[in-house]
Amino acid sequence: MHPAAPFRVTEVEAILAHLSVYPFMGFFAAGEAGLRVAHAPVVVRREGQGLTLDFHLSRNNALAATFAKGGRALAVSQGPDAYVSPDWYAAADQVPTWNYLTVEAEGEVTPLDDLGLVALLDDLSAQEEARLAPKAPWTRQKMSPGRFEAMLAGIQGFRLRPRRLEGTVKLSQNKAADERARVAAALGDHPIARAMGPGASD
Template structure:
């Protein structure tokens, strides 16, 4: 991802928020057969306060990616959407696409079966937490044998990135009036509703007005 200093996203707390809110990521590896990509859910490592993530892949994706042997690129995609030139007023301009994205690169550490079980347990608990009647990993009708057979079909990993490139392109190069117009158009009730992107733009705008 080509970086532009005006759009660089470097605050660790904001990057952690991006990962936490957008756990469905793309894993990319360069292999002797060419590039390969897979899609899995990840979580921030709850034992760390940096950008370390944990997750798992289903076998044989671990072999396809050379998991633990070579670099893995993890692409985190946040809110994004089309921006019409009509929202800039009566000036010459072209469309663009606003987005928030992060690329985390590093060589993953392979987890032990017990560590992998803990990650699988966390993943299920995390995504079931909003349900009225959550079905957790170790609850019936699952039994211990079923859960351990499930674990054997997966490979858990922990990745502490050695390189991070993150970009928050949210019309920071436009006037405050134009930014406000775009947020309005993207908000619920606007001409092209994209509430998640509108919220990200409002957050970035407010941070510029009141630096933390």
């Protein structure tokens, strides 16, 4: 990630806010078969002054064996994105561009033990069920006895400790306020238009 200065985000709270809304990430690493990517939702945990990203994969996933041995990975959370047409500006000689939100985390991956995996799955389901309120939350206690434990054999949990954690919030901050307003209006009810609202990125 090499965003221009106006778009780069390194403040931890801003990155946490992004991940709380977009916790589904791609995990990129070099395995025995070459470069691979695995996709999984994360639970973000505070660890001292830093953060960790806990996730799980099927044991059949090409990267599960790689991560089980430890190693380095790059995780990416993609938020919404939108094409910006030059026709939406009042100023002449503009070019097409793209507005988007994303976060990158790069660091060492280590496997979780069985207790860590269970804690991750409980916390992950609680995290996502909370978005469905007022629906009563699903918990694994609703499963048949022994079924949850049997399914654990098919997955493995991991923890990424970021050495680098940064985001890009590209919302036309390099344009004048009136031009930004035109872009947001042209995008209508797109999530990027809502993100460009007053105070969203200034």
